[in-house]
Amino acid sequence: MAHLLITGGAGFIGSHTCLVLLEAGHSLAVLDNFTNSSPESLRRVVELAGPSAGRRLEVVRGDVRSHEDLKQAFEVAPVDGVLHFAGLKAVGESMSQPLRYWDTNVGGSRSLLSAMAAHDCRTLVFSSSATLYGYPDTVPIPESAPVRPINPYGHTKAAVERMLGDLAASEPGWRIACLRYFNPVGAHPSGRIGEDPNGIPNNLFPFISQVAVGRRACLDVFGGDWPTADGSGVRDYIHVMDLAEGHLATLDALLTSGEQLLTLNLGSGRGYSVLEVINTFRAISGKAVPYTIASRRDGDAAITVADPQLAEQRLGWKTKRNLHDICRDGWAWQQANPKGYSR
Numbered sequence: 435m436a437h438l439l440i441t442g443g444a445g446f447i448g449s450h451t452c453l454v455l456l457e458a459g460h461s462l463a464v465l466d467n468f469t470n471s472s473p474e475s476l477r478r479v480v481e482l483a484g485p486s487a488g489r490r491l492e493v494v495r496g497d498v499r500s501h502e503d504l505k506q507a508f509e510v511a512p513v514d515g516v517l518h519f520a521g522l523k524a525v526g527e528s529m530s531q532p533l534r535y536w537d538t539n540v541g542g543s544r545s546l547l548s549a550m551a552a553h554d555c556r557t558l559v560f561s562s563s564a565t566l567y568g569y570p571d572t573v574p575i576p577e578s579a580p581v582r583p584i585n586p587y588g589h590t591k592a593a594v595e596r597m598l599g600d601l602a603a604s605e606p607g608w609r610i611a612c613l614r615y616f617n618p619v620g621a622h623p624s625g626r627i628g629e630d631p632n633g634i635p636n637n638l639f640p641f642i643s644q645v646a647v648g649r650r651a652c653l654d655v656f657g658g659d660w661p662t663a664d665g666s667g668v669r670d671y672i673h674v675m676d677l678a679e680g681h682l683a684t685l686d687a688l689l690t691s692g693e694q695l696l697t698l699n700l701g702s703g704r705g706y707s708v709l710e711v712i713n714t715f716r717a718i719s720g721k722a723v724p725y726t727i728a729s730r731r732d733g734d735a736a737i738t739v740a741d742p743q744l745a746e747q748r749l750g751w752k753t754k755r756n757l758h759d760i761c762r763d764g765w766a767w768q769q770a771n772p773k774g775y776s777r
């Protein structure tokens with residue numbers, strides 16, 4: 435079993451991945467400054483993972499940009515590998531506060547990599563994003579597609595991928611995976627952990643579930659005139675538990691193979707339109723989801739769907755859950771926690 439450092443482990447994807455890693459028997463140190471999360475998520479992760487898990491999860495409240503905080507996190511126990519989730523992720527905010535995004539996402543990754551080298555740890559899984567494909571020329575999108583981000587958030591992800599490529603080429607021993615997530619959604623089926631956005635959600639799923647639960651009156655569908663079957667945008671939604679299991683498979687591949695740089699899409703390969711998502715959510719929740727067709731949102735592409743074949747070849751991993759499972763589990767979380775973790 436490995437000892438792993440998880441940056442941003444209290445967040446949406448990090449918390450579900452911590453649970454899967456604990457269930458696989460690993461021990462974890464989580465470094466999080468709780469800027470977009472609550473310690474309550476980790477408390478519930480331990481509750482779900484069972485009695486021995488509390489001894490295998492250490493929480494360090496700190497910042498990934500801070501040398502001292504990183505030192506503290508690395509000193510919990512010798513670290514076999516790092517999963518790096520910590521970062522800022524709101525596209526609109528990245529346009530109004532680009533330096534904050536470069537500082538946290540790129541500067542934070544840079545500090546982490548120095549600390550890893552200083553502690554003789556060279557195995558890293560990095561949370562990248564399909565956003566770096568921008569407006570794709572072909573769909574489904576293979577990893578070989580051009581990296582052409584269209585906003586500062588995407589630029590920071592592309593910059594970190596470049597930094598990791600340079601590092602892997604500079605010195606032997608690094609084992610690095612850049613995982614390009616498509617649209618992570620859903621929740622653990624228990625309804626105990628899930629996505630808890632701050633303020634008005636930017637993303638489709640939390641918005642729909644907050645409308646269904648009565649926190650918001652109506653959803654704007656951004657564009658009814660896209661070149662898609664029903665005119666609404668199409669995305670590749672991946673259940674967060676499939677994504678978490680993808681991290682476990684990636685870690686196993688890195689820890690059991692030679693040095694390498696892996697760049698993989700994590701998606702299902704199946705697209706759903708906004709209207710299909712609304713209809714499935716309505717059917718499963720039994721709730722009304724009033725919506726109006728609004729104008730297109732700046733920066734949106736019509737269709738974004740992963741080509742997931744490389745991840746299946748390299749990891750033996752593919753998604754197991756569908757849109758029905760996503761809506762059922764996301765709704766269970768929203769119903770049981772209408773105000774999220776109430777931080």
Ligand code: NAD
Pocket residue numbers: 441442443444445446447448465466467468469470471472496497498499518519520521522523538542561562563564615616617618
């Ligand atoms: P999240 O905001 O829920 O989790 C990020 C975590 O990092 C939070 O717990 C936050 O408190 C922590 N954090 C932020 N800045 C920090 C800092 N300076 N030091 C320490 N901790 C810090 O986001 P998420 O959805 O779980 O995303 C995790 C990662 O995956 C991010 O890097 C994000 O860019 C990437 N990603 C997310 C999506 C998505 O749609 N959710 C898609 C593609 C990529």
Ligand code: UDP
Pocket residue numbers: 617636637638639641653654655656657666667668669708731734738
């Ligand atoms: N969307 C929408 N209304 C919303 C939020 C999103 O119609 O309130 C659409 C958006 O245009 C896109 C899809 O839902 O077609 C997924 O958007 P999201 O912001 O969740 O993820 P993105 O693909 O932009 O990262």
